[in-house]
Amino acid sequence: MDEARRDRNRAHHGCDHVFFIGFLGAGKTTVARNLGNMFHRSFVDVDHMVERDLHASVARIFETRGEQAFRVAETRSLESLRRRRSLLVSCGGGIIESERNAVLMHEMGSVVFLDGTLEDSLRQIRRPEKRPDLGDLAHARELYAHRRPLYEAACDYRVIISGKTFEQVAYDVGELLWERGLL
Numbered sequence: 078m079d080e081a082r083r084d085r086n087r088a089h090h091g092c093d094h095v096f097f098i099g100f101l102g103a104g105k106t107t108v109a110r111n112l113g114n115m116f117h118r119s120f121v122d123v124d125h126m127v128e129r130d131l132h133a134s135v136a137r138i139f140e141t142r143g144e145q146a147f148r149v150a151e152t153r154s155l156e157s158l159r160r161r162r163s164l165l166v167s168c169g170g171g172i173i174e175s176e177r178n179a180v181l182m183h184e185m186g187s188v189v190f191l192d193g194t195l196e197d198s199l200r201q202i203r204r205p206e207k208r209p210d211l212g213d214l215a216h217a218r219e220l221y222a223h224r225r226p227l228y229e230a231a232c233d234y235r236v237i238i239s240g241k242t243f244e245q246v247a248y249d250v251g252e253l254l255w256e257r258g259l260l
């Protein structure tokens with residue numbers, strides 16, 4: 078085994094987090110919170126970590142400092158999870174825009190992709206004004222088409238969310254992780 082791979086495995090065993098990725102509004106935050114409550118596992122949300130770090134809402138950070146500043150803080154938040162153990166981690170929809178983030182997640186644990194259509198996301202998002210980067214429908218479609226292969230490439234497991242309630246998704250993900258000894 079080469080050195081990089083040995084290091085990756087060692088870090089993975091120590092951290093053991095489960096990361097939830099997927100398009101905006103797929104239900105990452107809700108599922109991590111539901112599973113955390115069901116299985117008594119601590120959960121954190123990377124968007125909330127960034128908000129605490131920069132003392133502003135995601136929308137405000139985008140507005141005043143720009144997306145790049147948000148992305149830098151997002152990676153910093155992810156890196157800080159090396160010091161923690163066995164968390165359920167809901168990520169922002171754009172976490173896979175950076176290759177470094179994908180590497181970090183794999184070093185620290187397993188990655189679950191909540192896979193739905195763009196329509197699933199748009200239906201679920203209650204307050205679109207809080208999603209500054211979604212834009213109009215044409216932009217949302219472009220973003221979705223660009224990102225879907227990135228989510229697929231970055232994940233260890235994929236769970237279809239279409240046609241399911243948030244509770245069903247939590248149940249399906251819980252079963253999958255439980256069977257693999259990850260919960």
Ligand SMILES: Nc1ncnc2c1ncn2[C@@H]1O[C@H](COP(=O)(O)OP(=O)(O)OP(=O)(O)O)[C@@H](O)[C@H]1O
Pocket residue numbers: 099100101102103104105106107108124167168169170201202203204208243244
């Ligand atoms: N049980 C529920 N029933 C119906 N709608 C819900 C439920 N739980 C959450 N929602 C709504 O679904 C939307 C998406 O949920 P959530 O915030 O968990 O998605 P997300 O993938 O974390 O989104 P983001 O990428 O923006 O962080 C939210 O706008 C929320 O208001």
Ligand SMILES: O=C(O)C1=C[C@@H](O)[C@@H](O)[C@H](O)C1
Pocket residue numbers: 101124135168169170171172208209210
């Ligand atoms: O899809 C995205 O690029 C984002 C999704 C949100 O969760 C936030 O992380 C932020 O609004 C960026």
Ligand SMILES: [Mg+2]
Pocket residue numbers: 105106107122124167168169
């Ligand atoms: Mg979220």
